[in-house]
Amino acid sequence: MSDSLVDGIVELIKKAETELPKDVIQALRKAKKIEDGIALTQIDTILQNIDLAKKKKRPMCQDTGIQTFFVNIGINYPKIKELKEIIIKGVKKATGEIPIRPNTVDPFTGKNHQDNTGDHIPYITWNFIDGSDVFITAFPKGGGSENMSKLGMLKPGVGIEGFKDFVVDEVIKTGGQPCPPTVVGVGIGGGADLSLKLGKIALLRPVGSRNKDKNIAEIELELISRINKGGKGPMGLGGKTTVLDVHIEKAHRHPASLPVGIVIQCWANRRAKMVIHCDGSWEVE
Amino acid sequence: MEYNLQIPVSKEEIKKLHVGDILYISGTVFTARDEAHKIMLETDVKNIPFKPKDMALFHCGPLMKKEGEKWQVVSAGPTTSSRMEIFEDEFISKFGTNLIIGKGGMGKKTLESLKKYHGVYTSYTGGAGALAAERIYEVESVHWLEELGMPEAVWVFKVKNFGPLVVSMDSHGKSIYS
Numbered sequence: 001m002s003d004s005l006v007d008g009i010v011e012l013i014k015k016a017e018t019e020l021p022k023d024v025i026q027a028l029r030k031a032k033k034i035e036d037g038i039a040l041t042q043i044d045t046i047l048q049n050i051d052l053a054k055k056k057k058r059p060m061c062q063d064t065g066i067q068t069f070f071v072n073i074g075i076n077y078p079k080i081k082e083l084k085e086i087i088i089k090g091v092k093k094a095t096g097e098i099p100i101r102p103n104t105v106d107p108f109t110g111k112n113h114q115d116n117t118g119d120h121i122p123y124i125t126w127n128f129i130d131g132s133d134v135f136i137t138a139f140p141k142g143g144g145s146e147n148m149s150k151l152g153m154l155k156p157g158v159g160i161e162g163f164k165d166f167v168v169d170e171v172i173k174t175g176g177q178p179c180p181p182t183v184v185g186v187g188i189g190g191g192a193d194l195s196l197k198l199g200k201i202a203l204l205r206p207v208g209s210r211n212k213d214k215n216i217a218e219i220e221l222e223l224i225s226r227i228n229k230g231g232k233g234p235m236g237l238g239g240k241t242t243v244l245d246v247h248i249e250k251a252h253r254h255p256a257s258l259p260v261g262i263v264i265q266c267w268a269n270r271r272a273k274m275v276i277h278c279d280g281s282w283e284v285e
Numbered sequence: 286m287e288y289n290l291q292i293p294v295s296k297e298e299i300k301k302l303h304v305g306d307i308l309y310i311s312g313t314v315f316t317a318r319d320e321a322h323k324i325m326l327e328t329d330v331k332n333i334p335f336k337p338k339d340m341a342l343f344h345c346g347p348l349m350k351k352e353g354e355k356w357q358v359v360s361a362g363p364t365t366s367s368r369m370e371i372f373e374d375e376f377i378s379k380f381g382t383n384l385i386i387g388k389g390g391m392g393k394k395t396l397e398s399l400k401k402y403h404g405v406y407t408s409y410t411g412g413a414g415a416l417a418a419e420r421i422y423e424v425e426s427v428h429w430l431e432e433l434g435m436p437e438a439v440w441v442f443k444v445k446n447f448g449p450l451v452v453s454m455d456s457h458g459k460s461i462y463s
Contacts, residue, residue: 038305038307038451041307041410041449041451042410042451045410045413045416045449046410046412046413048413048416049410049412049413049414049415049416052415052416052419053360053415056415058359058360058415058418059348059359059360059414059415060360060412060413060414060415061360061362061412061413061414061415062345062346062347062348062359062360062361062362062414062417062436063346063362063364063412063414064348064360099348099350099359100348101346101347101348101360101435101436102434102435102436103436105434110320112434112435112436114434142412143365144364144365144388144389144411147365175389175390175462176388176389176390176408176411176462177365177367177388177389177390179388179389179411179412234410235388235389235408235410235411235451236389236390236462237408237451237453237461238461266411266412267412268412
């Protein structure tokens with residue numbers, strides 16, 4: 001097994017845990033301009049924390065999350081059989097090296113596995129693509145925001161207005177618990193599991209990006225505005241910025257079902273990308 | 286109002302604090318999440334290996350690193366406090382806790398206890414773990430590490446100018462969250 005690739009995975013996780021993507025920082029800076037009072041102290045503290053984490057190369061949040069990866073793998077990539085093991089090895093090495101918090105607990109015994117791996121974890125989503133390169137997005141997901149996830153099996157009769165009300169009400173109800181200002185991923189359609197999965201995939205989009213479908217893009221903007229008017233604000237302490245963005249992804253639904261999956265990501269919207277080439281070389285961006 | 290407070294904080298000082306005030310605290314804090322609350326509630330006060338009464342309670346599961354024999358704090362922001370709502374009123378009355386640091390706020394039972402026993406709940410910016418670690422200058426001790434693991438263990442920290450903490454539930458029955 002290639003040690004260099006294992007080190008690449010460690011580098012990828014380190015990048016995700018210590019440096020926020022530019023789009024998130026820009027959105028937080030924009031929030032700073034419109035907030036005052038307690039809300040401003042929260043945004044200021046967040047921005048100071050981001051600078052410090054990057055400068056000192058330490059995880060910005062003590063909850064370094066469940067290690068989650070989205071992998072687009074070229075069907076001609078030569079180490080296709082080994083990649084899963086390489087990722088797992090990278091997660092174990094990252095735990096002691098960066099370090100990241102041991103965050104995998106057996107639900108029955110309560111025993112911490114100590115190395116961020118365990119049954120089904122790291123959580124890896126595989127997509128097969130043409131070519132021989134591999135594109136990996138690391139998306140460590142914190143527990144506080146994940147706990148605020150919501151599945152609604154709505155009645156199709158409530159329509160799109162009912163869908164919008166459901167998202168607005170549920171997000172406002174979470175108050176300060178998911179560490180706002182948050183990014184909200186919404187999956188609509190498919191089944192129960194697919195709607196939640198789409199909600200999570202929606203979070204991978206850069207903050208500020210809109211759905212390609214103009215009608216859906218408009219709904220995204222409406223939801224941002226309605227949630228922010230609720231006034232929960234940064235950390236739920238009151239203010240104008242409860243969400244930095246809302247992203248919607250859709251799947252076709254069963255005629256009898258209107259599944260809506262809401263997945264919330266805290267301000268620490270950690271995402272980092274890596275490319276692995278067929279010759280074994282790699283870059284983390 | 287902004288205050289610099291030394292832990293432990295007296296009843297008189299607590300009474301002066303109101304929702305919206307900003308605090309920077311210095312002194313000793315201990316971390317406790319769900320499991321630590323449970324263990325401490327099941328243990329006689331005299332058998333608790335540290336003095337919770339003289340410390341602030343921090344809802345936190347820190348990221349720690351052992352260098353040689355010494356523990357170092359890497360990142361230590363607050364965890365979601367509402368999970369501790371089922372324990373907190375009993376915890377406050379048993380241990381005399383009068384300053385809680387967490388995030389996201391707590392419920393009615395805790396608010397009533399804060400009023401009855403003269404305490405405040407303060408919010409530290411969620412996720413600001415790297416910044417919090419900078420204000421912790423010593424790891425005094427750790428308890429139940431073997432049984433509970435790193436995030437759930439009780440860590441005793443010495444802090445200086447730890448904040449900004451927003452008073453979000455005060456001893457007069459007010460809560461920013463309700």
